[in-house]
Amino acid sequence: MLGDSTAVGLGDPVPGGSWRGVGPLVAAALGIPPAGYLNTAFTGARMRCVRTGQLPAALHHRPDVAVVIVGMNDTLRSDFDPLGMARDLEHVVTALQAVGATVVTMRFHDHSRVFRLPGPLRRALTARITELNDVIELVTRRHGATCLDLGSLPGAYDLAAWSVDRLHPSELGHRLLARGVTELLADAGIAVPSPVSLVCSGGVAPRTVDHVGWLVLKGIPWLWRRGRDLLPYAAAIVARSAAESWRARRVEPLELEAAPRPAEQ
Structure with a gap:
């Protein structure tokens, strides 16, 4: 398992204060013992962190299956670079395939359907996620990954998820x-016992106090930090939209004036 906080398992706490998440669940489904699982x-x-900081250990492990969940943190930064991300992801995917791994990547959902943001920030983030998904889809198809x-x-937009x-x-x-993930692996011919x-x-089931605590201690500060990072990009989107709207209003009357008048009978 390579990637960010979702790959770590955040959101799925277990007794003792640690995280479980998608990785151990996939490993258990495949019958991989704890000693054979690496996260x-x-x-x-x-994306660059996965290439430089995580990939070497993963290659040394020589996995049969590698799941890569990464990219959302890139969309929230002012130095968002789709071309650089594509190069990094391509390196990660091909290197893992070279040691015999079946690689599974993830194309991201519409975050605005589960996490409410102000209009300009929502449009900015949606545009970034679209670019990220284009990168992931391009690399995945080019190299025959899954x-x-x-x-x-199914169920991705249910709040319970x-x-x-x-x-x-x-x-x-x-x-x-x-x-x-395991259904895709089964389709690829990998046994899922x-x-x-x-x-x-x-x-560990979350409590009401967890909701309030997260909002006060983490949610609002996070929104402020990431909002500041996305704000210039969001402002550019708003300005571009306003300019296009203004041009449309200017062009339409001109086109009407230039249209030939019908001949008089």
């Missing part, structure tokens, strides 16, 4: 991801 992911990871489309995953922050999957959400159950068990 190199860490919170905040970006890609799970989160937006078309999301943790208190609406950014990370809940236990149910992680189970949905794990089931989606223990299909992933969607019945939640073994995790």
Whole structure:
């Protein structure tokens, strides 16, 4: 498992204060013992982090299956670089395939349907996610990897599939991801002896105080930090939209004036 906080398992806490998430659920479904499972992911990871900080350990492990969940942290930064991300992801995918791994990537969903943002920020983030998905889809198709489309995953937009922050999957959400991954692996001919159950068990159910605590201590500060990072891009989108609207209003009367008048009878 390589990637960011979703790959770490955030949103699916277990007793003892650690995280479980999609990785261990996939490993259990495939019958991989704990000693055979490696998770190199860490919170905040970006595409370049996976290439430089996580890939070497993954290659040394020589996995049969590698799941890569990364890119959303890139969309939230002012130095968002689709071309650089494409090069990094291509390097990661081809290197993993070279050691015999079946690689599964993930195409991201419409975050605005589960996490409410002000209009300009929502449009800015949606545009970024579209570019990110284009990168993931291009690299995946070019190298014959497998890609799970989160937006078309059944239940992906149910609020029960999301943790208190609406950014990370809940236990149910992680189970949905794990089931989606293992179904793709089964289609690729990989044995899945223990299909992933969607019945939640073994995790810690969130409490109301967790919702309030996250909002005050993490949610608002996070929105402020990332909003500041996205604000210039959001402002550019608003300005471009306003300019296009202004040009449309200017061009339409001119076109009407230039249109030939019907001949008088």
